[in-house]
Amino acid sequence: MADIIDTATEIEELQRNAALSAHRRNRNAVSAERCEECDEPIPELRRAAVPGCQTCAECQSVIELRNKQRGL
Numbered sequence: 001m002a003d004i005i006d007t008a009t010e011i012e013e014l015q016r017n018a019a020l021s022a023h024r025r026n027r028n029a030v031s032a033e034r035c036e037e038c039d040e041p042i043p044e045l046r047r048a049a050v051p052g053c054q055t056c057a058e059c060q061s062v063i064e065l066r067n068k069q070r071g072l
């Protein structure tokens with residue numbers, strides 16, 4: 001049982017590190033003009049606030065929710 005928890009924690013940490021380094025790498029990335037999920041234009045404010053973003057805030061929250069549910 002402890003092994004399973006250790007492995008899950010390890011995977012979580014790897015994913016977090018990958019996300020963090022991707023975030024760092026994307027600091028100067030160009031934000032998408034349209035959401036890659038729903039094809040809606042991404043507001044200029046969000047594109048400026050989240051450099052390198054590829055989705056609108058709505059889709060992003062859905063994706064994050066989905067990832068969270070997958071992680072459980």
Ligand SMILES: [Zn+2]
Nearest residue numbers: 035038056059
């Ligand atoms: Zn969207």
